[in-house]
Amino acid sequence: MKRNEVENCLLCNSPIDVPVTWKTLLTNEFPRTICLECEEKFEICKTSNEEVTSLYKYNEQMKDYLHRYKFMHDLLLAKVFRYQLHYHLKKTKELIVPIPMHAEKRKERTFAHVDELLNEAVIPYTHLLEKMTTATQASKSREERLNTPQIFQLEQGVIVQQKDILLVDDIYTTGTTINHAKQLLLDAGAKSVKAFTLIRG
Template sequence: MICVYCGVRFVEKFSFHKLFFQTNELTCSQCISKFKKIIDPVCEICCGYIIENQKLCKNCIEYISLKLEMPLIINKSIFHYTNEIKEWLNKFKFCGDVQLASIFADDLMEYYENSFKNYKIVPIPLSDARLKERGFNQVEVLAQYAGLNLTNCLERIHTEKQSKLNRYERLSREQVFSYCCAEKIDNEPIVLLDDVYTTGKTVQDAATILLQNGATEVHSLTLIRA
């Protein structure tokens, strides 16, 4: 096999899972080992770093103390925002190497099955302008490789790139989402799917719109926790 990330030929390890389900490894073990998975203990709300013996991170404690709206109940993230995953994100998201989504397909499916099975999955959308510029929605590509079925019911107003905003500017940004389906959600729990969780503003805003349109509760599953 040829690793989709580094391009080096490697020998695929045998397993009965691959034999019965006819799946193949697309990434060598050396590349996979570069990415650091998040393990407990982490913040019970956002999956961020916590001080020893604390249940919540300083950001979530601040939100609660300031009585800021937090409609999203729980965010689950899979990987830390390391230099290695930042490089992967740049190749995948900004250079358009969509096949790199295959690296984390099994992880996304596993986390969804373990934490949000039977929840309706709503992807965070791109604005029309950003979609035209990039050519694809990276969240939808991740879901496609993971075999996750999506419900597209949100639209996004075009704004400046999140990466160009500081923390204060992100948190003070106005609502950018609207509901775009003819029918409301029929009292169902929702899990939002996104690539990166930074301040949480994006998924919190999306959760607000979904709750206003019939969702019973909203969580999020993000590949990376910055």
Template sequence: MNCLICGNPFYSAPTWRKLFLYEVDASTCNRCYSKFQKADTAVDFLDFKGTIYEEAVDSVTALYAYNEAMKSYLHQYKFLQDVALATVFATDLSQLFENKEGIVVPIPMHLEKLQIRTFAQVDELLNSASIPFKHLLVKTATSEQGKKSKKERLKATPLFEVIGKVEEKTYILFDDIYTTGTTIHHAAKVLKDAGAKKVEAITLIKG
């Protein structure tokens, strides 16, 4: 098959996992795939200490660093709307979620944005890895985060509202990228306020 990133043909060898765990085939060649770097640093929540968001999030796991290869991947995936690229990280994601227990909740896009982007890129990453999820949040505000100071972002009105029933269970938020942490903290806070016992987060990228 042809690599989804560079377009060159490559051979994807059959593996034990593929045969017995119905693992998806690799969709990129090794050369392209090796340009992605695992995220090295742990995520800290120092910015949220002493705010109402302190202790909203129990843990964050980010898979990859935001390097050049990832930047161009995201551009092609999100802005050029190449939905096929959702499969590039399917194997990584399914392996990561295999060891997690909790109800997976993707971070939703604002409806206006969804109309522009035509597909929900965060949901598609999960779909490509066959990870079941529940839509429990709606985005209520379009936050032009870049234009606000950190303080303003933290104080701003909640970005999400809970739809549906939240139980005293563990929830795993999923988003494409963790940058300032505002999105994840806002989402976690509304879930905790609604009764969630624990809120973890997984993101594909650490920005």
């Protein structure tokens, strides 16, 4: 990996001043992509349970990040949390399964945002699910989300019997998306299904 991959903060464009140390020279540590000031605006999430782990709270800084990454199609921003994701997922023994986008939405956005976060973090993953609807949870009220019928199906030929699975998504709000995916996989014979998200809303 290049040490000077990014010279200016991807969020505020101010210069990134990172001193060269023996650690950065001798390890494959991911180079910094945002400045310390921007990094400090993200709030660590302290609310988690055995079923769902989330790294950050959905605050104003994160809202702006998500908007730019997902809806303004700023693919470079997939690099911002790669160290944190790599650190938390690198020793995972479960099969990592990203929550998928509908094919039409994928074509519209030009990239799968969860896949790209994992790619930048150098975390291997496997697709098992297909999304059956183009409707997004963000466009629905809380009540509508909770009453949404099943939105996923298994990809053709997928076998999940006795597998331990870790679902990965960008944000956890009502839990509807994760619960649909979890139920489908458990019904198909998965041994266990847990979830990991970058953000908790």
